[in-house]
Amino acid sequence: MTDTDIVSCTIEDGIAWVKFNRPDKRNCMSPTLNRRMLEVIESIEFRDDVGVMVLSGEGTAWSAGMDLKEYFRENEQKGLGAVRKAQREAYSWWERLRWFEKPTIAMVNGWCFGGAYGPLFACDLAFAAEDAQFGLSEINWGILPGGGASKVAAELLSFRDAMYHAMMGENLDGVAAARKGLVNEALPSDQLKARVTEVANTLLKKNPTALRATKWAVRRVREMTYDNAEEYLIRAQEAANSFDGEGRKEATRQFIDEKSFKPGLGAYDLSRA
Ligand code: ACO
Numbered sequence: 650m651t652d653t654d655i656v657s658c659t660i661e662d663g664i665a666w667v668k669f670n671r672p673d674k675r676n677c678m679s680p681t682l683n684r685r686m687l688e689v690i691e692s693i694e695f696r697d698d699v700g701v702m703v704l705s706g707e708g709t710a711w712s713a714g715m716d717l718k719e720y721f722r723e724n725e726q727k728g729l730g731a732v733r734k735a736q737r738e739a740y741s742w743w744e745r746l747r748w749f750e751k752p753t754i755a756m757v758n759g760w761c762f763g764g765a766y767g768p769l770f771a772c773d774l775a776f777a778a779e780d781a782q783f784g785l786s787e788i789n790w791g792i793l794p795g796g797g798a799s800k801v802a803a804e805l806l807s808f809r810d811a812m813y814h815a816m817m818g819e820n821l822d823g824v825a826a827a828r829k830g831l832v833n834e835a836l837p838s839d840q841l842k843a844r845v846t847e848v849a850n851t852l853l854k855k856n857p858t859a860l861r862a863t864k865w866a867v868r869r870v871r872e873m874t875y876d877n878a879e880e881y882l883i884r885a886q887e888a889a890n891s892f893d894g895e896g897r898k899e900a901t902r903q904f905i906d907e908k909s910f911k912p913g914l915g916a917y918d919l920s921r922a
Contacts, residue, residue, distance in 0.1 A: 672708025714763030777823035
C-alpha cells in the first residue's frame, strides 16, 4: 500500500488508519476504489498488529457517495451484467466491514453522501467533525436512496427524521448528525483525530474476543425477538468461552482475589492473562 493508492492505510500502535484516498473526486466510490477497499480490509483483518480499524477520508470529503460517472453511467451503458458486478463489489466490502472481526470507527472528516451511508453504518462507532455534511442527496438527482442508504436512515434515525432526511435532500452538519444518532459524537475538526485515537486506545485495552462477540451481538439482536436474542447471547458467550475462556477467569481473579481492578471502573490487565 502506498500514499498514491486509491485507498491508503497506515498501521500505528495497534490502529489501522484506512483512508478513502481520492480527494480530487471527493472520495466518491468508483468500482476501482470498491475493489481496492475490499483487498485492503481483508489484508489487515487478521494482522496481530491491528486491534482497531479507523476509516476516514483524505481531503475535504469522507466520501461523496457512489461515483455517478464510473459506477452508475459507465456501467449502465455496458448493461445489466456490469451494473450487478459493480453493485456486488460495493456491497461486498460494506458487508465485510459490518462483520469485521475487530472494532471499526468511522472518522467522518467531511462530506458524507448517499452510498457512503453503507460504510458509515458498517462501522461500529462514528465520530464526525462538527462541520462535516451528511446528506441523502439521491432525491436531488432523481433516484431513491438505494444501496442500503434508506435502510441506514431507517435504522439510525427516528421515522420522521428518516423520512425528512430522505425526501428533502437537505444536509445535516456533524452536530445535527450526532443529535439525531447518525454518529456518536461531533467534535471540532482539529480535535477529531485525538478523540478517535482516545476511543481506539480504550478499545485496545479490552478483551478482543469479548469485543468481537459484543459488536456482532449488538448488530444481530436488533432483528431478533427478545427470546431469540436471549438464546443467541447464551450461545455466543459459550462460543466465546470455548474460544478464549482464560480472559474471563483472569479478570475474575484480578477482581475477587487480587483486588487489583474493578470491572465497573475499567478493564482488567490483559497482559497478565
Ligand atoms: N460522482 C462522481 N464525481 C464526483 C462525485 C460523485 N459522487 N462527487 C464529486 N465528484 C467529482 C466532481 O465531478 C469533480 O470532478 P472534476 O474535478 O473532474 O470536475 C470533483 O469530484 C470535485 O467535485 P466538486 O463538485 O467540484 O467539489 P466541491 O467541493 O465543490 O463539492 C460536493 C463537493 C458537494 C461533495 C459535490 O462534489 C457533490 O455534490 N458531489 C455529489 C454528492 C452526491 O450526491 N453523491 C451521490 C450520492 S447518491 C449515491 O451515492 C447513490
